[in-house]
Amino acid sequence: MATGTADVTETSDPPRRPDPPAAPRPSGRVALGAVAGLAATLLVVLATRLFSARPLGVTDNGDGYRLYCGAGLRPDTLDGVASWQGGWVWSYALGPPTCADPVPSSALVIARATTLVTSGTWSPAVLGWTYAVLVGLVVGLGAWAAAAAGRRRALAVAVPVLPLAAATFPRFFVSTYSEPAALLGTVAAAVGVAAVLVTRREHRSARVVALVLTAGGGLLATTAKVAYVPVLVAAVLVCAVTAVGVRRARRAGPALAALTVLLAAVPVTAALERQQEAYESVNAHDLVFTTVLVELGPPAAAELGLPPEAVALTGNGFYNGPPRPEGQAWWEDAIVRRPGETRNAALALLAGHPAAAARAVGVGLQATTRADLPYLDALPASPSRLATPSGDPGWSGARQPDLAQVLDDPGRPAWLPSVLVLVALAAAATARWQGRARRWSLAAGLAAGTALALVVVAVAGDGYFEVFKHVWLAAYLLVLAALALVGAVGTAVLGRWRVRRGE
Structure with a gap:
């Protein structure tokens, strides 16, 4: 997700080979880290305008309640809800949790x-x-x-921060x-990968931190x-x-890596069980009607055991x-009583x-070009406004042809994200022959591969419903992949220029 060259663990070592002496450490590393951290915090603060009276945030689309109810937060609005207020709600009253089973999330821990x-x-x-402070x-x-x-190689950690x-x-x-x-975690993983790639195996303490x-x-x-x-799979x-x-x-x-998998096992399993318990029917419906029937046409309904009238949906x-x-x-029968069977059949058919x-x-992948999500207002809501019933059907992906119109609106080539993924993966596959540019290519491939996996999980999980928000984190990783590819090209060109000058 950034730059550098990693040393892969070898399959064997010469017998009784002693550890090499620790590599000399450049002086001023603590000061450099402090300056870099403050700069990153300031970047986030400026980007979100936290110093102003109207910071930039994100309107609640209804998902926010599942988290803030567990933190004992009650929206200070006329109707007592935070969703679709024409902006994000500035003020919440504090009290005991208002729901018995909030969504299990590390975001809830931070909010609490x-x-x-x-x-x-x-x-x-x-x-x-x-x-902002945690990013710093x-x-x-x-x-x-x-x-x-x-010190110059320390600039590698700036790459994951630039999109912010x-x-x-x-x-x-x-x-x-x-x-x-999730964004904070992905930034942390990207920064860690950057530090891994620029250091060598003898930089033991640095690599452990990375x-x-x-x-x-x-x-x-x-x-x-x-x-x-x-993201966890890539990190492991x-x-x-x-x-x-x-x-x-x-x-x-x-x-x-093994310890991380063990630590993740219980919360990930619990989250999957909660997802199935609360949203299995929702996800099955969205996959079948917003994606499978859209892509495969009316014959797919019969193959899924659905009657002809199902095509109307x-x-x-x-x-x-x-x-x-x-x-x-x-x-x-198909969506309420047998959602798991229906979803599995839909995935198999696809x-x-x-x-x-x-x-x-x-x-x-095309939906990543709309990561700005303008349907989710960025400014604080008016305290005197009542919530609207629902969101935009095109942006939610809940109705055709509204979704197609939103996809085509930005004026960016629809094929661009797909080509970016293919180029990044090809660059990573050929990294061993790229000299100094290989570190950039490995980073590009890792970021693009993780983004592609996020897109696959999003589409397989909930179809096209609200696909723009579901692939938002993948968009961040694709930006990293693009930056890494630019770095690879720049390094290759600079290396060739130095060879011609005889350096």
């Missing part, structure tokens, strides 16, 4: 922690400041670790969604929202193949679409048609 340092009322702006802490640690290989300069991503820090914790950032970031992202499990993979020193010390990476999501056919025997599956993933 911020309520402990406030009294009377609470604002998402407090969360914004908290996440992560970047500071990463810069300290990367600086073990030299635009409000597209950090404005989620000022919200009660699970996404902000690996802890990588593993911890993947764990934080996945426990924020289980759909982000590809990096830890598993990274060497630290030689002989016994080199096992630190694989050991940390093609493109309609469970929420924000036309009324559901509740009470009709075929829908109740997998049996590779072209349709590729189109579905392509739609998810």
Whole structure:
């Protein structure tokens, strides 16, 4: 997700090979880390305008309640709800939890922690400041670790931070969604990978810190929202193949990978069970009607055991679409009583048609071009306004052809994200022959591969319903992949120029 060259653990070592002496550390690493951390915090603060009276945040689309109810937050609005207020709600009253089973998320842990340092009322702006400081802490640690290989190489950790300069991503820090914790975790993992790639195996303490950032970031992202499990997989993979020193010390990476998997097992399993319990029917409906029937056409209904009248619902999501056919025997049987079977059959049918599956993933990748999510207002809501009933049907992906119109609106080439993924993966596959540019190519491939996996999980999990928000984190990773590819090209050109000059 950033730059550098990792040492993969070898299969064997010469007998009784001693550890090499520790590499000399550049002086001033603590000061460099402190400056880098402060700069990152300031970048987030400026991007979200936290110094102003009207910071940038994200309107609650109804998902926020599942988290803030567990933190004992009650929206200070006329109707007592936070969703669709024409902006994000500035003020919440503090009290006991208002729901018995809030969504299990690391974002809830962070939100609860911020309520402990406030009294009377609470604002998402407090969360914004908290996440800004946490980003600074992560970047500071990463810069300290990367600086073990030299001060210039410490600049590698700036790459994962650069996308935060635009409000597209950090404005989620000022919200009660699970996404902000996932973004923080992904940034931490990316910073950790950057430090891993620029250091060498003899930089033992630096690499251990970098690996802890990588593993911890993947764990934080996945426990924020289980759909982000590809970030954890990427983090574990990096830890598993990274060497630290030689002989016994080199096992630190694989050991940390195994520990991370063990720590993630219980919360991830619990989150999956909660998802199935609460949303299995919703997800089954969305997958069948917003994606499978859209891509495969009317014949797919019969293959799924649905009657001909089911075709009329093609493109309609469970929420924000036309009324559901509740009470009709075929829908109740397929979606309410047997959602798991229906969903599995839909996925199998889609997998049996590779072209349709590729189109579905392509739609998810194209949706990353709209990561700005303008349908979720960025400014604070008016305290005198009542909530509107629902969101925009095109942006929610709940109705066709509204979704197609939104996809085509930005004027960006629809094929661009797909080509970016292919180029990044090809660059990573050929990295061993790229000289100094290989570190950039490996980073690009890791970021693009993780983004692709996030898109696949999003589409397979809930179809096209609200696909723009579901692939928002993938958009951040694609930006990292693009930056890494630019770095690879720049490094290759600079290297060739130096060869011609005889340097």
